[in-house]
Amino acid sequence: MDEQPPGPSDVDFSRASIARVYDYLLGGREYLEVDRRAADAMRNVVPEVAEIAKDNRCFLRRGVRYLVRDAGIRQLVDIGSGLPSDGNVNEVAHAVDAGVRIVYVDNDPVVLAHARAILARDEHSDVVSADLRRPGPLFEKVADLGLLDLDAPFAVLLSGVVHHLSDDDDPAGLVAAVRERLSPGSHLLLSHFLDDDESRADALERAFLHGGLGSGRFRTWTEIRAYFDGLELVEPGLVYANEWRPDEHTQVESPVRTLYAAGIGRKP
Ligand code: SAM
DSSP states (O other), X not given: OXXXXXXXXXXXXXXXXXXXXXXXXXXXXXXXXXXXXXXXXXXXXXXXXXXXXXXXXXXXXHHHXXXXXXXXXXXXXXXXXXXXXXXXXXXXXXHHOTTOEEEEEEXXXXXXXXXXXXXXXXXXXXXXXXXXXXXXXHHHHHHHTOOOOTTSOOEEEEESOGGGSOGGGOHHHHHHHHHHTOOTTOEEEEEEEBOSSHHHHXXXXXXXXXXXXXXOOOBOHHHHHXXXXXXXXXXXXXXXXXXXXXXXXXXXXXXXXXXXXXXXEEOO
């Protein structure tokens, strides 16, 4: 564990970061003591909390494979892309088709520094610094790269990021603004903390919000289902993440399965 990871000098390393806490839970090495403490606050209420991160990462891999292999998607916009980890989106997509073009988007400068270092050699991928809370400028930056044709079908990945928007941010309105920008035939992949198991979800939400991280909302099926309004949900619909087309690597009986929902929708 480094005391101070490589990254831009304007980063506040005294605060836990979403990306580094997630990296810690996934067994990565890009975390600081402050991130470990935030993760421990979560572990105190749900000892298996790291399984949520692993289950989400597995869903993301299955979802990207579906989009590229089965839905014929050749362009991806990965918003809240996070630190590079096992099974990065470009690795999964390019294992199916080396020509898939990917734009990674995150608002954390440390994530961007890592993503640039790793993706610099890849002519099919690029990285932009933008915030999901300002979808207009975000999509302008993506378009300005000239890498994607946003009039043709593409997929937006919102994996593990919308639950970091507070209710005051108006997540429903922000995701609707993302949906509006999808061209016909485009897809939205979304995974989210789920409040279907009240006592654990409530306790874990308090640990996320007040244990050092400052964000992490567990929302209901109804709230999460609304993020797909106007889209056709791909089978099996919006479900516990581990029930979304499980493969041989999926922990279907995960101890945290009721705390995470996922789905993919298609714009008609
Ligand atoms: N998408 C990856 C995955 O599912 O494995 C990483 C998820 S990680 C839990 C959430 C990421 O979203 C972090 O890298 C964080 O910096 C980013 N993020 C949080 N809020 C954001 C926002 N408003 N705009 C853009 N990125 C955001």
